[in-house]
Amino acid sequence: MKAEAILPGTAAGPVLRLDGPLSFWGGVDPATGTLTDPRSPHHGVPIGGAVLMVPETRGSSSSSAVMLELLAAGRAPAALVLGRGDAIVGLGILVAREMGWPTIPLLVLPAADQAGFADGERVTITTDGIIERQ
Amino acid sequence: MSLELSRDDEAMLAGRDGPAAAMALRIVADTARMLGARRLIDIASAHIDGCLYHGDSGTLFAERLLTDGGRVRVPTTLNVGALDLVHPGRERLDAAQAAMARRLMAAYAGLGCRESWTCAPYQAGHRPQLGQDVAWGESNAVVFCNSVLGARTNRYGDFLDICAALTGRAPRAGLHLPENRRATLLIDASGLNPALVAEDAFYPVLGSWLGQAVGDAIAAIDGLPGPLAEGPLVKGPLAEDRLKALGAAAASTGSVGLFHVVGVTPEAPTQAAAFGGLAPRETIRLDAAMLEAARRRLSTGLVPPDGRVDAVAIGSPHLSEAEIDAVIRGFAGRRTTIPFYACTGRHVLERIAGDGRQAALDAAGITVIADTCIVVTPILAARSGLLVTNSGKFAHYTPANTGWNVLYGSLTDCIESAVAGRLVRDEAIWR
Numbered sequence: 001m002k003a004e005a006i007l008p009g010t011a012a013g014p015v016l017r018l019d020g021p022l023s024f025w026g027g028v029d030p031a032t033g034t035l036t037d038p039r040s041p042h043h044g045v046p047i048g049g050a051v052l053m054v055p056e057t058r059g060s061s062s063s064s065a066v067m068l069e070l071l072a073a074g075r076a077p078a079a080l081v082l083g084r085g086d087a088i089v090g091l092g093i094l095v096a097r098e099m100g101w102p103t104i105p106l107l108v109l110p111a112a113d114q115a116g117f118a119d120g121e122r123v124t125i126t127t128d129g130i131i132e133r134q
Numbered sequence: 135m136s137l138e139l140s141r142d143d144e145a146m147l148a149g150r151d152g153p154a155a156a157m158a159l160r161i162v163a164d165t166a167r168m169l170g171a172r173r174l175i176d177i178a179s180a181h182i183d184g185c186l187y188h189g190d191s192g193t194l195f196a197e198r199l200l201t202d203g204g205r206v207r208v209p210t211t212l213n214v215g216a217l218d219l220v221h222p223g224r225e226r227l228d229a230a231q232a233a234m235a236r237r238l239m240a241a242y243a244g245l246g247c248r249e250s251w252t253c254a255p256y257q258a259g260h261r262p263q264l265g266q267d268v269a270w271g272e273s274n275a276v277v278f279c280n281s282v283l284g285a286r287t288n289r290y291g292d293f294l295d296i297c298a299a300l301t302g303r304a305p306r307a308g309l310h311l312p313e314n315r316r317a318t319l320l321i322d323a324s325g326l327n328p329a330l331v332a333e334d335a336f337y338p339v340l341g342s343w344l345g346q347a348v349g350d351a352i353a354a355i356d357g358l359p360g361p362l363a364e365g366p367l368v369k370g371p372l373a374e375d376r377l378k379a380l381g382a383a384a385a386s387t388g389s390v391g392l393f394h395v396v397g398v399t400p401e402a403p404t405q406a407a408a409f410g411g412l413a414p415r416e417t418i419r420l421d422a423a424m425l426e427a428a429r430r431r432l433s434t435g436l437v438p439p440d441g442r443v444d445a446v447a448i449g450s451p452h453l454s455e456a457e458i459d460a461v462i463r464g465f466a467g468r469r470t471t472i473p474f475y476a477c478t479g480r481h482v483l484e485r486i487a488g489d490g491r492q493a494a495l496d497a498a499g500i501t502v503i504a505d506t507c508i509v510v511t512p513i514l515a516a517r518s519g520l521l522v523t524n525s526g527k528f529a530h531y532t533p534a535n536t537g538w539n540v541l542y543g544s545l546t547d548c549i550e551s552a553v554a555g556r557l558v559r560d561e562a563i564w565r
Contacts (some may be wrong), residue, residue, distance in 0.1 A: 006168055021349075026531045030189045036534045038434070056349065058389050061183050061271045064291035069189030088291030090168050094161050095195055095293045 001113060005129035006085060007093050009105030012124040012134070013078035015117045016050035018042055024063035024089060033075030051123050051131075052077035055111035057086040067092025072101050079104050079125050083111040107131070137166050138173050146301060154204030158297035165294055166305030175267055175306045180210040180299035181255050181279075183271030184292035185242040186510055187216040187235035195293065196241035199300065204245050207302040211250040211260045213272045214452075215239040216511040219251070220480060220504040226512040235511075245296065251505035252479030254378065254452040256283060259481065264400055267310050269298035273385035274378070274451045274527065280392040282377050284400035286310045289391045309391055315401060316410035317354035317394050320417040324357025327422070331358055333563050334376060335544035336425075338526030341380035343428035345388025347418065354408035356396040373398065375454055382451050383526025429564065432529040435520045435539030441556030443541065444519030446470070446548045447508045449477030450527040455485055460545060462491060465498040470552035473515075474500045477507040509535045522551045 020040060022028075029036045033048045048070075057063065067089050070076040080089065090106050097103050107129050117123065122134040139147070146159045166174060184192060216235035218224045227235060243249050250258050255270075256278050262268045262285035270276050270287040271294075279285050288308040290298065298304045308314055321344070323331070330336050344353060377395070384390040394402035402408035437443075448461070453476060461476060476495065483504055486492050495502055508514055509531040514521065518537040523529055529542045543551070543559045550558035 025188075026534050038533050056389075058345075058349070058387070060386075061273050061276065061289050061291045061295075062186060062188065064293055065184060065186070065188040065192050068191045068195070068293070072191035072194075073189065085168065087165050087168050087294070088289065091161070091165060091291045091294050094164050094168075096191075098157055098161060099191070099195060099198065101191075 001109065001116065001131045003081060003107035003109035003129040003131055005105060005107055005127065007090060007103070007106040008127045008129065009079070009103065010125060010127055011051060011079035011105050012122070013049050013051045014120050014122050015053060016045065016047060016077070017053040017114055017117055017119050018055065021056040021058040022054045023058045023060050024066040025060035028066055028070070030066045030069035033070055047077045048075045050077045051079045051081060051125065053081045053114045053117060055083040055114060057082060057089055061088055063088050064091035064095070068095050071096040071103065076104055079107065081107045081109050081114065081131070083114065084108060137163060137171060139163065140174070143174060143303065152203035154199045154202035155300055157202065158199070158204065158300040159303065161294065161297045162301055162303055162305065166307065169305050169307040171305035171307040173306045174303040175310060176302055177208055177269045177298055177304050178266045179208050179260065179262055179268045180206065180295055181213060181260065181270040181272060181275050182210060182242060182247055182295045182299065183213045184296050185212050185215050185239055187231065187238050190234050192292070193234045193238040193241065196238055196245070196296070199296065200241045200244045204300050206246040206299040208299055210247040210299040211255040211258065212242055212247045213275070214251055214253050214506045214510055216506060218503055218505045220483065221502070224503060224513055225506070226516060242296070245300070247299070250479065250481065252452045252481065253450070253507070254454065254479060257454050257481065258479055267304070269295055269304045271295035274382035276391055277381035277385045277393065278378055280309055281381055281394065281399050282374065286315070289389065313410070315352070315392060316412065317352045317408045318415045319348055319351050319353040320414035321353050321355040321420055322357050322417055323355055323420045325419060325421055330563060333544065334379070335524060335563065337376040337380040338383040338524070339425055339429045339432065341383030342387050342432055342526045342530065343424055344393065345384040345386060345390050346428065348388055348390065350389035350391065352392050352394070354394040354396055354402055354405065356405055358395060375457055378451050379526060383530070386527045386530040426564065429542065432526060432542035433540060434533045435541050437541065437557050443472065443522050443551055443555070443557050445473040445475065445514060446522045446552045447475040447477070447528055448524055448545065448548055449503070450507055450509065450525040452507070453478040453482060455482050458482060458486060458491060461500070461549070462494045464546060464549040468498065468553050470499040471555040472552055474552045475503055475508050475513065476500050477503040480504055512536070514538055522548050522557065524548050
């Protein structure tokens with residue numbers, strides 16, 4: 001599957017595919033890297049190391065800060081795949097690069113195409129945005 | 135499609151104004167590339183959301199900007215931090231976190247930002263003009279700036295807000311472009327009960343529904359009867375606080391950056407103006423059942439048999455002076471029997487300090503919180519409990535951010551529940 005590489009990079013990991021929108025601020029605990037929304041079926045699940053697929057991002061403009069903190073603390077997903085471009089989350093990755101901290105690829109893949117991946121299956125991501133099953 | 139930079143931009147990137155400005159412009163330019171923008175634009179002001187502590191990384195970034203000689207180039211206000219600097223000790227942060235949160239706030243002040251510490255900068259004297267380009271963070275401030283003031287900002291995330299302030303530049307994209315400010319969805323509210331629309335408690339529910347229903351699309355709400363639609367009330371305190379509550383809730387459940395209310399907000403004098411002369415892509419007829427579903431989602435807690443609740447919190451966005459007056463009127467000399475948190479800004483505290491209103495809040499047993507609020511920093515007791523609120527934004531974020539459950543109600547419900555120590559909620563207004 002070919003995604004659009006907004007911030008290109010390589011990654012590998014198990015898919016964690018959400019079925020509803022996510023706000024990183026209020027939806028991910030920056031101190032533990034777990035999903036915190038009690039209204040979500042993924043409540044309590046850690047996102048560290050996963051290829052996180054999010055159909056839609058919502059909510060706070062602090063989501064970039066949560067992403068930066070996850071990157072700085074080594075609790076970030078291996079890659080982030082969003083249904084639509086989101087500059088707020090991408091900013092956290094840009095700032096990590098400026099600070100000399102690890103970064104991750106940011107890709108855009110429509111929610112309908114994300115649905116072709118199963119939770120937990122291992123995938124690799126190439127710099128030109130190809131997501132392949134391992 | 136590549137980004138064209140001005141000669142001034144190139145000079146800044148090359149280090150003319152120091153390393154902080156160069157780094158800030160690299161981040162602005164890379165964001166512009168992510169957004170597919172062709173150029174950068176000048177901005178007139180900024181509002182910074184990045185001063186809230188989420189972990190040490192944000193502090194290290196702000197301090198890097200400061201040690202590298204950063205200085206804001208446009209008037210810039212600050213959103214809430216993690217500490218109430220007016221009333222020390224209100225937060226349950228450990229010493230290390232409190233120290234990093236304080237360093238973060240100090241770094242942003244050191245960059246030349248005004249120490250406003252409020253999520254309602256638009257009620258603290260920061261009011262850009264119709265059509266002006268600005269760079270604001272904090273989702274409720276963004277939606278107010280666009281919708282109620284008619285100034286133009288995208289939803290600037292933490293870090294891009296300060297980078298725009300340090301460079302005076304922002305990507306020419308999104309809501310800065312007039313053609314992207316037109317409504318595409320029509321919300322027909324003419325079928326709602328006028329008595330409900332006259333209630334303050336209606337607006338957070340409307341906003342919460344709106345965000346859930348439209349995501350990041352621009353909606354025009356038409357057919358609102360009652361005070362909001364009767365003439366230019368948007369200039370008055372009542373309608374402004376209602377629009378503030380609507381926008382904050384919409385920006386919590388959705389990525390709403392702009393909405394129009396036909397006949398009320400400045401870019402929507404008529405339905406045709408709101409849609410730029412084009413036809414709506416879709417029309418949604420808002421009915422009582424849709425609103426009731428949204429209202430139910432705002433409450434997560436089960437009311438215990440004895441009705442006991444543990445605390446009340448109001449003030450997201452920060453209470454205006456008019457809202458403080460409404461709280462004092464509502465208590466009418468009575469006292470809360472449970473913790474009652476009223477979150478507001480220094481701009482309001484300065485006005486109420488000497489004229490008996492602060493004393494009235496104290497006499498009612500109210501805990502006034504300034505500079506911060508109960509969902510961004512730990513203020514509520516560590517054990518979870520049941521919180522009553524009239525804020526759609528508090529209702530949305532409290533469960534995940536604090537572990538507390540919430541019950542949504544009107545301001546009157548909040549006050550009566552606080553006095554009684556158990557839930558007192560007037561359900562009749564929703565029928």
